[in-house]
Amino acid sequence: MSIIGDVKRLDLVTRLDWIGTAVRVQFGRNPSLVLGGALFVLLVLVSVFAPLLTDSDPRRINGIVRLTSPGGDFLFGTDNLGRDMFARTFFGGRISLIVGVSVALIASIAGLFFGLIAGYFRRLDSIIMRVMDGIMAIPGILLAIALVAVTRPSVGNVIMAIAVTEIPRVVRLVRSVVLTLREQPYVDAATSVGTSTIGILHRHILPNAMAPLIVQATFICAAAVITEAYLSFLGAGTPSEIPSWGNMMAEGRIYFLTAPWIVLIPGGFLAAMVLSINIVGDGLRDMLDPRMTKEL
């Protein structure tokens, strides 16, 4: 009875301890991960709490103040329709985040599912992989444009379109990891104590495949943020009534010489977000795979 309590407490203590130590150790060993993470968290916070940072409506058109330079009443200036760029930038960040995170989640979960099946059940391998090769043969951005074109522009459709193009890469990654893991002695050992196939996949293969998948998910997230911006810039992405960094740049491009901030501000934020996600991904790879560590 008490021994179980002890074990539980010990579990918790070691875990909390581990997290604290991990952050400290990583800062010493891998400062870019911590700094990139901090930048990413900052961008997430300003996007999530956008309504608290400004009380102006990002969609309110006001012809009197159109193309106002940054500073004064409008910190980031206004666009060609007199809309507040400050509000639009932070609300636009929400779209980028929603698209980036959703695509990373959807592609990872679907990719994990198909990758596990392809890697573990050898009979289904060639069928799944040929379908994935087929999807990969189509340039991602064209497939996304085509998918949005046959439906209609909405954030949900943009997410689905980008996710579909990202899934094959995850499937390949997971499959290759599973092919290695299934030959590990501990998988045989687990079989020898009566673990079912589901149990082996769930408890012995999946946890060991998570590290490379998490790293891949961050890169997918960054790529999805960029792709969303492309699509919106081309008018095939987020509908124009919802501000997103991509469609803000698209609308501002004809005023670039007179009002460059309309393009530069969302562009700068887009670059910062993609950069921070990529730095986090790189840092995670170094942290989760000791063989990649430069010191060794």
Place this chain on the structure above:
Amino acid sequence: MRQGPPPILEMRDLAVRFSTEAGPVYAVNGVSLTLREGETLALVGESGCGKSVTALSILRLLKSPPALTTQGTISYNGSDLLALPEAKIRSIRGNEVSMIFQEPMTSLNPVLTIGRQITEVVAKHRPGNRKQARDRALHMLDMVKIPDVVRRYAEYPHQLSGGMRQRVMIAMALACDPKLLIADEPTTALDVTIQAQIMELLLRLKEETGTAILLITHDLGVVAEAAQRVAVMYAGRIIEEAPVAEIFADAKHPYTRGLLASIPRIHNRHTGSARPRRLPEIPGVVPSMTDPPIACQFAARCPLAAAQCRESAPPLRPMLSNHAVACWNAETAA
């Protein structure tokens, strides 16, 4: 015949073939074994003679393809393990028959705590809730003499030494009180002092639980210490089977004699030999298993080989009540 306890495992005429790019490899060619309740049977032989394949096929752990069991039956408590449906064999694995592997360093999942891994096995096969399974796991860790079990329970495999990990493997294998434990070279990967500790632990646990053990090894020292009976394997066949004292005192097969002769001995200074004698070896190499000869597999290396040996393979024949040999020259050799 001595009336012993009832047999728990009866393997009859097992043959296993691997398909490879270079053609089929005949790894096991008609092996028969009987293991009685509470008995320790050592299966010895050099690398590649098929002992591990024989062991793995009992629990159907060979991956098929490439492995294919072409003939034979393995009856455990009256049911043929080779014919059981998947769900049925899964309920036997780890529960009634369990296995310890050669590589303690890699046989534990690196991302789960050792406690969790033992608890999973108990929870799978035993009635009762999670807490009871945990208690049982802690009890097992204590039983294999892991110090400070509460702390160790929450540790990961990389925090344990090789000997400790093998203890954890033993704890996991014995967690459900199996009737039969298959130990596939349990001490090969460990250093000598740890080997002795692990063997001692295995034998003590066997005394306590009454588990029958099929001990696979190439270490005749381990055999002498641990087993009651010995089966010697060569090129996928059993060539001699006898009680352990018989094997060491009066081996009949030239191969077994060769093995025994090649054990290094520390010389007695009264024998007067000034310099160490060269260790006798068995000339030649193990025959290729892709194209096994029809004749006696050992004929090419055998000092006693006669014409008959190169023509047909000798069957495993009983010499005494409990001593069987597969050699045409067994009588003359004796």
